[in-house]
Amino acid sequence: MPNMDTLLSQLKPGEKAIIKSIADNPMKTKLIEMGCFPGEELYITKIAPLGCPFAIYVSGYELSLRLNEAMNIVVERLN
Amino acid sequence: MILSPSNKDLNVVLLGNPNAGKSTLFNALTGLNQRTGNYSGVTVDKLQGSFKYKTNSVNLIDLPGTYSLFAKSTDEEVAVKNLLTDKPDVVVVVLDSTNLQRNLLLATQVLDLGMRTVVVLNMIDEAIYQNINIDSEKLKDLLGITIVAIDSRTKEGTEKIKEAIVNAEVSRNKFFDISVTENYAQKINSQFEDPNKTELQKWEEDDKIYRYKNVKYIYSLCVRSPEQLKLKERSTKIDNIVTHKVWGYLVFMTLLFIIFQFIFYVAEYPMGWIEDAFIALSSFIKGNLPGGILNNLISDGVVTGISGVLMFVPQITFLFLFIALLEDSGYMARASFIMDKVMRKFGLNGRSVIPVISATACAVPSIMSTRSISNFKERLITIFVLPLVSCSARLPVYTLLISMMFPSTIVLGFLNLKGIVLFGLYILGFAFTLLTAFVLQKLLKTKEASFFMMEMPVYRVPLLRNVALGVLNKIKVFVFDAGKVILSISIILWFLSNYGPGNAIEEIEKKYVDAEYPHVGEADPNYYKEFIASQKLEASYIGHLGKVIEPVIRPLGYDWKIGIAIITSFAAREVFVGTMSTIYGANGNEKGIREKLLSEKDESGNLKYTMAVCFSLVIFYVFAMQCMSTIAVVKRETKSWKWPAIQFVYLTALAYISAWITFNILQ
Numbered sequence: 234m235p236n237m238d239t240l241l242s243q244l245k246p247g248e249k250a251i252i253k254s255i256a257d258n259p260m261k262t263k264l265i266e267m268g269c270f271p272g273e274e275l276y277i278t279k280i281a282p283l284g285c286p287f288a289i290y291v292s293g294y295e296l297s298l299r300l301n302e303a304m305n306i307v308v309e310r311l312n
Numbered sequence: 313m314i315l316s317p318s319n320k321d322l323n324v325v326l327l328g329n330p331n332a333g334k335s336t337l338f339n340a341l342t343g344l345n346q347r348t349g350n351y352s353g354v355t356v357d358k359l360q361g362s363f364k365y366k367t368n369s370v371n372l373i374d375l376p377g378t379y380s381l382f383a384k385s386t387d388e389e390v391a392v393k394n395l396l397t398d399k400p401d402v403v404v405v406v407l408d409s410t411n412l413q414r415n416l417l418l419a420t421q422v423l424d425l426g427m428r429t430v431v432v433l434n435m436i437d438e439a440i441y442q443n444i445n446i447d448s449e450k451l452k453d454l455l456g457i458t459i460v461a462i463d464s465r466t467k468e469g470t471e472k473i474k475e476a477i478v479n480a481e482v483s484r485n486k487f488f489d490i491s492v493t494e495n496y497a498q499k500i501n502s503q504f505e506d507p508n509k510t511e512l513q514k515w516e517e518d519d520k521i522y523r524y525k526n527v528k529y530i531y532s533l534c535v536r537s538p539e540q541l542k543l544k545e546r547s548t549k550i551d552n553i554v555t556h557k558v559w560g561y562l563v564f565m566t567l568l569f570i571i572f573q574f575i576f577y578v579a580e581y582p583m584g585w586i587e588d589a590f591i592a593l594s595s596f597i598k599g600n601l602p603g604g605i606l607n608n609l610i611s612d613g614v615v616t617g618i619s620g621v622l623m624f625v626p627q628i629t630f631l632f633l634f635i636a637l638l639e640d641s642g643y644m645a646r647a648s649f650i651m652d653k654v655m656r657k658f659g660l661n662g663r664s665v666i667p668v669i670s671a672t673a674c675a676v677p678s679i680m681s682t683r684s685i686s687n688f689k690e691r692l693i694t695i696f697v698l699p700l701v702s703c704s705a706r707l708p709v710y711t712l713l714i715s716m717m718f719p720s721t722i723v724l725g726f727l728n729l730k731g732i733v734l735f736g737l738y739i740l741g742f743a744f745t746l747l748t749a750f751v752l753q754k755l756l757k758t759k760e761a762s763f764f765m766m767e768m769p770v771y772r773v774p775l776l777r778n779v780a781l782g783v784l785n786k787i788k789v790f791v792f793d794a795g796k797v798i799l800s801i802s803i804i805l806w807f808l809s810n811y812g813p814g815n816a817i818e819e820i821e822k823k824y825v826d827a828e829y830p831h832v833g834e835a836d837p838n839y840y841k842e843f844i845a846s847q848k849l850e851a852s853y854i855g856h857l858g859k860v861i862e863p864v865i866r867p868l869g870y871d872w873k874i875g876i877a878i879i880t881s882f883a884a885r886e887v888f889v890g891t892m893s894t895i896y897g898a899n900g901n902e903k904g905i906r907e908k909l910l911s912e913k914d915e916s917g918n919l920k921y922t923m924a925v926c927f928s929l930v931i932f933y934v935f936a937m938q939c940m941s942t943i944a945v946v947k948r949e950t951k952s953w954k955w956p957a958i959q960f961v962y963l964t965a966l967a968y969i970s971a972w973i974t975f976n977i978l979q
Contacts, residue, residue: 262513263763265520266380268414278548282557283653288768294411295547295768297649299656302765 241298241306242287246277250308260305268292269306322370323398324477327391327422328406329415330377331769333434335359337406337464338374339781341473348785354951356390357683357789365474373400379414381421381500382516384763386688389504395425396501402428402480404473409439409446409461410770412535416527417520420487423457424496428480430458432473437463438772444537451534456485465775489522547642547770554646564647567638568669574630575673576704582626590619608810609803617802620883621795624676624941628790631670631677632783638666639684640774645766652764658746659753660697661690668694668745671701672738675942676794679949680786687764689756695946696959697749699937702741705885706933710737712889713930716906717923741934744966790945797944805883805940808853816851820844842897849894854879868932868968869925869975871914878938885938924978928971936967 238253252273255261268291269275275291285300328334338346342361349358359374375394376387383389395403405422407415419431433439433448452459458476462469488496499519503512553559597611638644648662655664663685671678675698682698685691702710714730722729811817824844849855858875865875873895881888889905896908912920937943937960946956 259513260763262382262516262520263384263765265517265524266382266384266417267765267767268417268524270521270524279551279555281555281649281653282560283650285653286649286764288555288649293413297645297766297768299652299764302763 237309238307239310240304241275241277241289241308242300242303244277244308244310246279249274249276249311251275251311253307253309255307256305258305260302264302264305267296268294269296274311275308320368322368322402322477323373323400324370324402324404325373325375325394325400326404326406327375327395327418328377328434329379329408329411329418329767331767332377332406332408332411332415333464334374334377334406335782336775336778337404337432337434337462337470337473338372339778340464340467340470342372344781346781346785348789350951351390351394354386354390356387359785363474365478368478370474370477378418380418380520381425382503385686387686392500393504395422395427396497400427402430402477404430404432404477406432406434409433409436410442410444412444412446413524413527413531416530417523419455420523420527421496421500423455423483424486424488425500426482426497428482430460430473430476430480431455432464433459433461434464436461437465438770442537444535447534447536451530454485454530454533456483457481487523487526488519550771551646554643555650560646560650564650564665567634567643567647568666571631571634571666572669572673574634575627575670575677579626579630579673583623586622586625587619590615590622612810613803613806614799616806617799620802620941621791621798624674624790625787627674628677628680628787629783631681632786633779635666635681635684636779636782637774640772640778642769642771644684645768648766649768658749659690659693659756660749661685661687661694664690664694667698668701671698671703674703674705675699675701675939676790676945679942679945680790682949686766689753692950692955693749693752693756695949696752696955697745699939699942699959699963700741700745700748700935702738702934703885703939705939706737708886708889709881709933710734710930712892712906713926713933716910716921717926717930719906719910737930737934740931744935748962789948794941794944794948797947798941801940801944802883805854805880808857809849809880810852812848812852813856817848820847820851842894845894846897849876849891867975868971869922869928869979871920874929878932881938882940884941885933888933888938922979924975927978928975931974932967932971934967935963935970937963 239250241250244250252269252271252275254271255264255269264270273291275289278288278290278295280287286297287300287303288295288297289303290296326334326338338359338361342363345363346359346361349360351358356376361372361374363370363372373394375391378388378391380388381392381395383392394400403422403425405419407419423429431451433446433451436446439446446461448459448461458480460469460472460476462473464470499515503516554563594611594615597615598607601607601610635644638647644663647665650662651665652662655662660668664682667678667681670681678701679695679698682691682694685694711734714733718730718733724732821844824840824847854876855872857879858872861875861879862870862872865871865878870878873892876895877888877891880891892909893905896905896912909921910919914920943956943960946959947953950956
């Protein structure tokens with residue numbers, strides 16, 4: 234089976250994905266708190282004109298993340 | 313006699329996620345019965361209010377917004393510590409009904425503390441509008457607590473909340489993993505004591521994931537919404553424009569331009585009225601109260617000082633009016649979104665743009681407006697560099713000095729040389745604003761971990777009541793906190809420039825008023841008046857101070873007269889022009905001062921105000937923190953004298969060195 238895992242920061246806007254894991258660092262608890270926990274679905278709603286930050290739809294709302302934060306989230310593409 | 317348990321003062325707190333509409337509810341419950349205070353040791357403002365319900369009087373605190381009980385910022389720490397150490401009688405957890413999943417995380421944590429709690433489903437109107445159907449009866453059973461669904465914008469339902477607060481109970485249900493711990497409150501408290509952060513962090517992650525599982529279950533039973541995993545159409549439509557790579561910046565620039573126009577030009581009218589009113593008051597006191605030192609103190613020192621404080625109110629009002637509108641509508645998060653990457657390179661934040669632009673009018677309101685930057689380090693950097701942006705008070709100083717350097721109009725093609733120099737001074741200020749921020753970002757270490765993730769709130773029409781109360785609180789904070797410092801310093805400056813050692817000043821009075829020089833008065837009464845004023849200033853404490861600092865400023869090309877003007881202009885930079893006018897007896901008009909200064913000779917008979925001296929002075933004013941109000945407001949915003957002190961030393965050193973280099977190159 235091919236490994237479908239990728240980083241959130243590599244998704245294209247609109248591509249749906251499910252969170253597989255989050256890198257172990259101090260950002261992890263904050264990301265979980267904001268609703269980014271394994272098993273949760275998400276997609277990128279928009280990327281700022283200069284390539285950062287990212288806005289994602291997760292846990293029923295829209296969240297903006299900087300690149301270094303988005304890179305901590307490992308996801309699997311859904312479609 | 314029976315003592316009813318409800319017959320006492322209740323201490324109640326409002327707790328909730330940022331953007332949950334907590335302040336709207338707070339305003340609806342307390343109205344004008346609110347005040348801003350301080351939490352000890354931190355820069356967070358404490359918003360308190362009160363209301364009466366039947367026989368109960370309730371003290372309400374609007375705690376800073378927090379996403380969970382594990383604090384991730386100073387604001388959140390204040391909220392959590394208040395809950396744990398002050399132990400309020402009742403906690404009101406405010407939830408955003410349109411964003412229930414994430415909001416319920418905090419609610420379950422609070423319920424597990426075992427305190428009397430009320431859960432408010434806020435913005436229920438917006439949820440209905442978005443077709444989100446919440447079964448509040450079922451939610452009440454599952455959470456085991458009183459639930460009140462309201463739209464706090466229309467004050468409807470606030471009576472229901474008041475009733476629920478008075479009758480609040482402790483939830484019977486538990487939401488933490490009881491196999492892990494029995495005392496949740498203790499575990500929460502350990503984040504402030506336990507040095508072993510890694511172990512606690514692991515525990516915290518597990519706790520949140522466990523809770524989210526619970527929350528998702530509760531959510532699935534109580535909430536029916538037709539559109540899963542989809543953004544609201546209205547928000548998307550607006551965002552397609554305001555975060556667009558062309559239109560987004562265009563919209564933002566237009567908004568900045570409008571704000572700029574208001575604080576730069578429109579605010580001048582009410583500022584003029586305030587000034588005129590206080591001048592009238594001052595001369596009324598002079599003419600109608602018995603003369604003497606007390607009269608002078610009140611009419612000149614105190615009244616002028618208060619006028620100096622209130623002069624800032626129009627700019628503060630306009631700036632905060634706009635900021636509140638942009639913030640409450642949800643637009644500010646978008647502006648921050650498109651500006652973040654540019655500003656971050658300099659250690660600033662997407663939200664630093666408005667403060668930086670408004671600092672071209674005045675640093676005082678713009679420093680106050682950095683409140684919206686939630687990251688402490690980025691906020692501090694923004695505050696630190698704002699006085700480098702050339703404000704409107706520098707303009708009269710620039711204009712005078714530039715016209716002295718280039719008395720005739722020199723036009724290069726279609727460009728006016730004076731205009732180019734003026735523009736260059738603004739660019740120089742901006743360049744050092746960014747450069748200083750860039751360096752500070754590398755130097756500054758904060759113990760607070762930095763998170764930048766932020767919610768993009770849904771768009772809402774701002775509520776006038778919230779905007780008005782927000783602006784009112786800002787004005788109160790400025791007038792009563794920073795105002796005290798400004799008033800004290802201006803009274804000290806007034807005293808130093810009107811009184812001198814011994815009876816030197818009285819002697820001048822006697823000498824000239826006793827008509828020893830009647831011919832001066834006959835020639836030109838105004839000249840005579842100005843001449844006395846100039847003599848008095850020289851004899852005053854400030855006159856002496858000017859001479860004391862002369863050796864220090866001589867390397868920059870300045871003499872004691874300029875020294876006096878530098879000291880008095882600490883009140884506000886534009887005072888430099890007025891003081892120079894007094895010293896040289898130029899009767900206040902700009903052409904007059906310019907001519908007087910340009911014909912001034914030094915001891916050896918050469919012209920004194922050379923290109924080198926003027927340029928050195930103008931560079932000094934680009935950088936120097938010559939503004940007591942800025943210092944007062946930085947002290948108020950950082951809650952210590954440490955930052956204004958460091959800032960003052962840095963900016964003065966920068967000004968001194970740059971002026972010295974300029975003088976020596978041009979001489």
